Amino acid sequence: MTNKERMLHMVLDDKKLQELYDYDKSEYEDLYTAMNSENVVVAAVARIIKNLDGSTDASDQKKVYMTVFNYINDNYLL
Amino acid sequence: MIIQKIEIQNFRSYYRENSFELINGLNLIIGSNGDGKTTFYEALEWLFRTDGTNKMDTKYISKKRSEELMPNSSDDVRVAMTYEHKGRTKALEKMFHFTKSFDGEVTTSNYTFSLIEGYGIERVVKDGVAFDKDLPSEMRKFIMFKGEQDLNILEKSNSLKQLVDEFSEVQNFEAYFSFMEYATKNAEQARDNAQKLDKKNADKIKGLKKTIEQEKGLLSDIDREIHIKEGEAENFEGLLKNIEQSNEASKLLKSVNQRIERLSQRRSETAGRIKENYTINLLDDMWILLGFVDTAEEYSALVNGLMNERKKQEDQYLITAGVEKAIKEAERGFTALPAHIPGRKIMEDMLNEEVCKFCGRKAEKGTEAWNYMYERLQEYKASLEGKADEGIEPLYKNNYIDELQKRDTTLNDNLSDIAKMRRKVQEAIAFNNRLHDDIKKIDANLNTEFEQKKRILAQADGLTEEQLLANYDNISNWIDKKKKAEGRIDILKRQREQHRAILEEAELSLSKTSEGTAAEMYAKTALIIQQISNAFKNAKEENKRRLLDAIEEKSNLFLVKLNTNDFKGTIRIIEKQNGQGEAFLMNNDSMRIFNPNTALKTTYLMSILFAIGNLSAERDETELPLLFDAPTSSFTDTKENEFFGVISGLKKQVIIVTKSFLRDGSNGEAILDHSRIEDIDGRVFRIEKKRPFDDKKLGTIQTMITKVK
Numbered sequence: 001m002t003n004k005e006r007m008l009h010m011v012l013d014d015k016k017l018q019e020l021y022d023y024d025k026s027e028y029e030d031l032y033t034a035m036n037s038e039n040v041v042v043a044a045v046a047r048i049i050k051n052l053d054g055s056t057d058a059s060d061q062k063k064v065y066m067t068v069f070n071y072i073n074d075n076y077l078l
Numbered sequence: 079m080i081i082q083k084i085e086i087q088n089f090r091s092y093y094r095e096n097s098f099e100l101i102n103g104l105n106l107i108i109g110s111n112g113d114g115k116t117t118f119y120e121a122l123e124w125l126f127r128t129d130g131t132n133k134m135d136t137k138y139i140s141k142k143r144s145e146e147l148m149p150n151s152s153d154d155v156r157v158a159m160t161y162e163h164k165g166r167t168k169a170l171e172k173m174f175h176f177t178k179s180f181d182g183e184v185t186t187s188n189y190t191f192s193l194i195e196g197y198g199i200e201r202v203v204k205d206g207v208a209f210d211k212d213l214p215s216e217m218r219k220f221i222m223f224k225g226e227q228d229l230n231i232l233e234k235s236n237s238l239k240q241l242v243d244e245f246s247e248v249q250n251f252e253a254y255f256s257f258m259e260y261a262t263k264n265a266e267q268a269r270d271n272a273q274k275l276d277k278k279n280a281d282k283i284k285g286l287k288k289t290i291e292q293e294k295g296l297l298s299d300i301d302r303e304i305h306i307k308e309g310e311a312e313n314f315e316g317l318l319k320n321i322e323q324s325n326e327a328s329k330l331l332k333s334v335n336q337r338i339e340r341l342s343q344r345r346s347e348t349a350g351r352i353k354e355n356y357t358i359n360l361l362d363d364m365w366i367l368l369g370f371v372d373t374a375e376e377y378s379a380l381v382n383g384l385m386n387e388r389k390k391q392e393d394q395y396l397i398t399a400g401v402e403k404a405i406k407e408a409e410r411g412f413t414a415l416p417a418h419i420p421g422r423k424i425m426e427d428m429l430n431e432e433v434c435k436f437c438g439r440k441a442e443k444g445t446e447a448w449n450y451m452y453e454r455l456q457e458y459k460a461s462l463e464g465k466a467d468e469g470i471e472p473l474y475k476n477n478y479i480d481e482l483q484k485r486d487t488t489l490n491d492n493l494s495d496i497a498k499m500r501r502k503v504q505e506a507i508a509f510n511n512r513l514h515d516d517i518k519k520i521d522a523n524l525n526t527e528f529e530q531k532k533r534i535l536a537q538a539d540g541l542t543e544e545q546l547l548a549n550y551d552n553i554s555n556w557i558d559k560k561k562k563a564e565g566r567i568d569i570l571k572r573q574r575e576q577h578r579a580i581l582e583e584a585e586l587s588l589s590k591t592s593e594g595t596a597a598e599m600y601a602k603t604a605l606i607i608q609q610i611s612n613a614f615k616n617a618k619e620e621n622k623r624r625l626l627d628a629i630e631e632k633s634n635l636f637l638v639k640l641n642t643n644d645f646k647g648t649i650r651i652i653e654k655q656n657g658q659g660e661a662f663l664m665n666n667d668s669m670r671i672f673n674p675n676t677a678l679k680t681t682y683l684m685s686i687l688f689a690i691g692n693l694s695a696e697r698d699e700t701e702l703p704l705l706f707d708a709p710t711s712s713f714t715d716t717k718e719n720e721f722f723g724v725i726s727g728l729k730k731q732v733i734i735v736t737k738s739f740l741r742d743g744s745n746g747e748a749i750l751d752h753s754r755i756e757d758i759d760g761r762v763f764r765i766e767k768k769r770p771f772d773d774k775k776l777g778t779i780q781t782m783i784t785k786v787k
Contacts, residue, residue: 040606056252068607
């Protein structure tokens, strides 16, 4: 298991997030599955972890933010 | 990483070329004081230094080698390590050249630091700094330890953060945490921009934003105060724990001090009552006369002798003179005693009794009869005097002997005073002696108390007398302050929950306010990003907690192995309020064990190191070696054998430089105890000074290496 996958599991383990967005964390063993999840929050978390790739560079942060922001905007059903 | 070989050339006591071929397991390098143990450790410290400092220094050069060098000739100082890391063999080499000039001065040059990978044509030489990739410099404090006091890695600042960075289940949370703050801020900004267009709900949005801002401010204040109060409570807790540890000592010390004060006061009073100004007494109180009693007695005896002699001579003289007089009287005719005089004694009685004893009649005083008797007595006395005057000349015409006798009488009177004085003097001296005895007893008691005080202070864990007494005075004060801080924390935490709920509600309301408007999606996105951000924050804390739990769990497994037949307790690892880690032992009643014995402390701290090494292997799929300089100096032989037995079973490379397994030989030399070495499962080297050597000449010192096992 990679560091990113371990991070994904630990973030998805958050009780409040599970409660609010109703997902089963055990369904997301790897990043690929999480990124393709129908649950927008799960997919957004996976995108953050994968795309940021541990960078602290401002341009990388901006790029990842735009990706995640647009993804949620485009996919979250009100 | 497995260290296969270490080469040390001309590095201090390591003269010319020396090498240690190591195994993946326990490696013991045994040497006595001054045999080169610490030099071995320092050679590796120098080799691992990648920060560019301490490159070349003449202090590293073997004195023996530099002294034997011919003028204008040179040699190298070199430390190298061959190791296997992730399936590849590499060599790290650091060296410099040194040259001796004609005037004997030694200079250094040509420093090189290289990491060599591969062999033959595939050999690649890199800057030695690249070694940081295999063993990051911040990791070295988790693998190299000098002495027992160096083992508590959690005491070192920033260690917990480094542990989390290096060994936690999930690494690099910081970058994501930082990103989530950035994303939340931008998403909120986007939401705010979109909501500005919503004129209908403008006032409601404004009110909610104000509420959110206020709540965030309040939460920030509450968090800050909680942090401060937790710090205070932790501080007082620590102080009270220290007091708890030293409370008994504080009480004892206070009581000892009180006794010392009382005894000192008594001593001072007793000493004040001693009056030993005997010089003054000698003259003012005439004590000096005591020394003249014998002289006075001798004088008295002499005077008595004189008196007796005079009487004897006078008696003899009177007899002789009396005979002569009687003869003359006879020649002249006898003097008849008046017939009417009955004798002086009878006459005096008759006068006194006022009666005539011849006729029996009364003769009261003043009567004719009484006056008659009186006149007759006077006549008789006068007749006697007249005869005496006319009598014999005295033998001693002067009164010198009488004078001497008078003085003797005076002296005798004084002697009776001196006898009284003697008693006084004896009493005074006896009194003073009693006081001296009392002082001796007080001093003995004082000594006992001072010894007790010394023992208390010697075992007070470095606390001074002032600190111990202050602790005693402060205990109730600190308990109050700790309770107060904890009480405040409870209130603040309740307030925080309330304000978090208000904030959450306000944020939700703000999001909902935009429902049906163009800003709805932006508001929802901002909310989701906020919630994901919180999840990352919680995950980061969870990651740290899991790491500490994992270290704790593994440490306790090692602790059991390292203390098979001893009390061990349970290791607990916590994060303190200041962000530093803390490891300690707990009893089964959840009470903290203060001051475990040194061997137990060493084993529990080593257990933590082994646990970290184990975690490192799990995370990185490579074990790091552990290098200890004299870690077992507090162990007994049995404990040491157990300890090394456990380490050799760990399947981990551990290099220990130690003076264990040595015993004194008949010539005072340290001899290797081969019977104990037999039990060691690992590689053993003996290092020792080449003999003979001059104990005052460093240039004769050379470390010899022998592979024993």
